């Protein structure tokens with residue numbers, strides 16, 4: 001591993017505490033990932049990225065900043081990357097997925113806040129994540145109450161722009177969202193000093209569409225009877241996609257998809273024949289939250305799909321290309337992003353339709369509805385989701401958890417019983 005200590009020092013990081021994080025991550029990765037057998041060779045790229053996760057990409061971002069580019073940190077799949085890229089900016093995901101950051105978040109937030117928000121705030125205020133130090137501007141959104149209030153706190157420490165996401169999906173809401181995207185574009189232009197043109201926006205739309213298509217190819221391979229990749233590896237691909245350069249991400253995902261398609265043709269599977277197929281639905285799993293996938297896949301089942309924001313919600317649906325004017329392009333972007341079905345919307349029957357559709361497409365034996373503790377939105381929507389699954393005859397298990405390990409044994413017992421029940 002290259003030595004990035006000087007870079008972290010210049011970023012004003014708490015090096016002593018950061019050393020503690022660097023000490024636990026490789027062990028966790030070894031236990032969860034490197035212990036797997038028969039992984040696709042293409043996963044070597046993601047192994048390399050994780051091995052130097054606080055080094056390689058942060059160094060690239062700093063280099064880009066030296067060349068005049070600006071970095072925008074985002075927390076939600078509703079923030080349109082296309083707009084930032086069209087102004088020569090760079091997007092990096094900032095969602096925190098580690099228990100390590102939670103105590104620093106709890107120093108300023110109520111304990112009854114979801115771990116994703118606590119970890120995200122803690123990663124910034126505890127100065128233990130380079131991505132949170134590098135971003136020139138944070139882009140928040142009004143998706144849930146916890147986030148809205150967290151932006152106010154983060155906004156005292158870093159430039160913050162908040163996008164106002166509608167709560168419904170009527171025509172007037174899409175019009176409002178289009179205007180919100182235009183306002184965001186104006187802010188991005190101001191920060192980057194670059195004007196967004198119809199040409200630059202079209203190129204950015206195509207770039208992100210290609211990335212989504214490449215990710216979709218990897219997911220498509222998971223529909224095969226012989227499952228060519230573990231759920232853990234597919235999740236990692238999605239998690240890293242939030243941080244990586246989009247063109248490189250598309251290239252690596254396409255390369256992986258080529259290998260997976262070959263595996264399918266050759267009848268290669270990472271699981272024994274007859275392994276029960278599980279779909280996860282619910283709250284996002286930000287890196288390095290591999291907890292549930294690891295429990296499921298060491299309990300005799302395979303995760304074949306995630307209806308989450310670190311899964312299908314991230315890449316399904318394309319922005320329509322070929323629009324002539326900026327106004328038409330912003331409207332096309334608004335329509336694509338309004339197609340994402342997050343529990344922050346009401347009504348949100350589109351999500352239930354997605355879950356039933358995906359359960360069929362991926363031929364799942366059962367669904368685990370996972371909710372991050374204190375996420376009122378997904379917890380409440382779980383009632384509707386689980387009722388719809390039962391009505392469709394698809395077995396479902398509802399689970400609430402956080403990033404801590406304390407409940408792992410209990411979860412394992414419940415999940416093993418669920419898998420056994422699947423027959």
Ligand code: SF4
Nearest residue numbers: 075076077143309342
């Ligand atoms: S769950 Fe909702 S709020 Fe969270 S990242 Fe997804 S779309 Fe955004």
Ligand code: SF4
Nearest residue numbers: 114116144283372375
């Ligand atoms: S998991 Fe729920 S509470 Fe947490 S950030 Fe997402 S929507 Fe908000």
